[in-house]
Amino acid sequence: MSRPAIAQINLDHLRYNYRLLKRRAGSSKIMAVVKANAYGHEQYLVAPTLFEEGCRNFGVTDASEGSELRAIIGESETAAITLLSGLFDMDDAELCIDHNLTPVITESHQIKLLTSVGFSGEIWLKFDSGMNRLGAENPAALFALARQTGVNICGFMSHLACADEVEHPMNLAQANSFLEICNHLAPETPKSLLNSAGLISLPDYTFEVVRPGIALYGAEPVADQAMGLKPVxxxxxxxxxxxxxxxxxxxxxxxxxxxxxxxxxxxxxxxxxxxxxxxxxxxxxxxxxxxxxxxxxxxxxxxxxxxxxxxxxxxxxxxxxxxxxxxxxxxxxxxxxxxxxxxxxxxxxxxxxxxx
Ligand SMILES: Cc1ncc(COP(=O)(O)O)c(C=O)c1O
Known part of the structure; x- marks a missing residue:
């Protein structure tokens, strides 16, 4: 018998949390964030369960995680796999073609990598709205380059710094800054801003896609505003x-x-x-x-x-x-x-x- 060190993964609770988040998301689609082996919960268990629940949008870190996930959920059905950290080199760009992956782009050289291998799929553009982590410094220049090269922009994305502090002024400031950038470039392009905590702190900004991670796994994203999630x-x-x-x-x-x-x-x-x-x-x-x-x-x-x-x-x-x-x-x-x-x-x- 092997050493009893076990993470029991309750897939009923995962389903429950997904359904609860879907209700919160309203008409917005859920991109289930399943990076880092589904936050340690085991992608082989988590992704097929979410897929069965109807989830057709998944967020992972990079092309390596994306390729693995594509093998798990299969090629036959249309499910978007978004690489939240984008791509790092030519091999990644090729993996995007081979496994139909959707990179999040923050730098012009990433677009050049894609075009150099003949990528004709979809990309997200990610803009910084105040967190000063990953995000295009010059959204207009990146957008113009992406349009020139003919890749398909499926949406604009940004990420919140203080979503778990509901009253934090950064939340609304970032939402407004993101909206301003998007409206300036192409107001009709789909947008995505919210993570799990964002669904509580900025419920009016669900836009077309929301990106919950931790809430899927049952950890309450805002300490004093429990959603009623179940631990997975x-x-x-x-x-x-x-x-x-x-x-x-x-x-x-x-x-x-x-x-x-x-x-x-x-x-x-x-x-x-x-x-x-x-x-x-x-x-x-x-x-x-x-x-x-x-x-x-x-x-x-x-x-x-x-x-x-x-x-x-x-x-x-x-x-x-x-x-x-x-x-x-x-x-x-x-x-x-x-x-x-x-x-x-x-x-x-x-x-x-x-x-x-
Ligand atoms: C870009 C992006 N979107 C969404 C998420 C999901 O965040 P959370 O797990 O807080 O819901 C993360 C997590 O780190 C992220 O980096």
Whole structure:
């Protein structure tokens, strides 16, 4: 039997979240953001499920992820696969032709790469509207070049910096700036601005396409305005050993935890190489047999220890790190990060298993 380090992926919850987001999106299409192996949730499980739900727009990072996804969902049906980070070289441009991929373009040299290999498909143009991350610096010049070369512009895109802070003035400022650019260039071209949190903070700006990622996986994008999403991933390990320790005994590397009274500890067979953040050392909790137990000592590469004093916890018991009973957002908040890093940080050696 293999080591029980498992990310259970609840596809019913994925369907539920997708339907909920569709209702929020209204007449706008959903581009399901499934980059980085569906935020660590396993593309082979996630993409076909969304496809069955009727999703025909997917967002990945690059041509390599796009080619993989095309192989998963098949060539026969029309589904757009958008490369949110665009393309990097000639090989990528060729992959765009071979696998019918739609790159997001931010620089003129990317258009030249496409035309040099004879690409005649669709592209998005991405403009910066205030985040100062990826986006064309000179939208008019990029638009003019794209039109000259005859590639098909399927839409204009931008991305919000502060969507998870509903009242943040940047949200409306970016929306207005994006609209101004689009209206100046070609008002009739389809537009896309919103990620998951944007659906809450700027519901009037859904335009033609919205691009939710994290909400599909069930993590609430805005802390105090829950949409009622369901967690898709439950990350579980197993108790390998139950041990009793005495006052003065230390636990794990660095002896950062010392018992003050007789206590029982459980050694769980998952650690930071599986994606359990080392910053959970002496912080946070896991869920076993219906209740939470605190992490003690440092999280190791393969093991995590918890205090199970006065409990019936035994070797072989299932342990949840986050999911059904402990929200990934709560774990993330505790260690000053976001659920995205927890999901995408899960090690390759953790098996992703369909839970229903
Ligand atoms: C361009 C773009 N659109 C949409 C998304 C999805 O964002 P979220 O997961 O916050 O919904 C991302 C995520 O990083 C992104 O980079």
């Amino acid at each position: 991933m439950t990350l579980t390990g197993e108790v390998m050993q139950r041990r009793d320790i005495q006052p003065g005994d230390a636990v794990s590397y660095g002896a950062s935890f010392t018992a003050e009274q007789p206590m029982s500890i459980a050694v769980i067979g998952m650690g930071y190489a599986d994606g359990i953040p080392r910053s959970l050392s002496n912080k946070g909790a896991v869920f076993i047999r219906g209740r939470k137990y605190p992490v003690i000592g440092r999280v190791c590469m393969d093991y995590t220890m918890v205090d199970i004093s006065n409990s019936e916890v035994q070797a072989g018991d299932k342990v949840e790190f986050w999911g059904e009973h402990i929200s990934a957002n709560d774990v993330a908040t505790l260690i000053d990060t976001i659920s995205y890093t927890l999901f995408t940080g899960i090690g390759e050696r953790v098996r992703r298993v369909r839970a229903c």
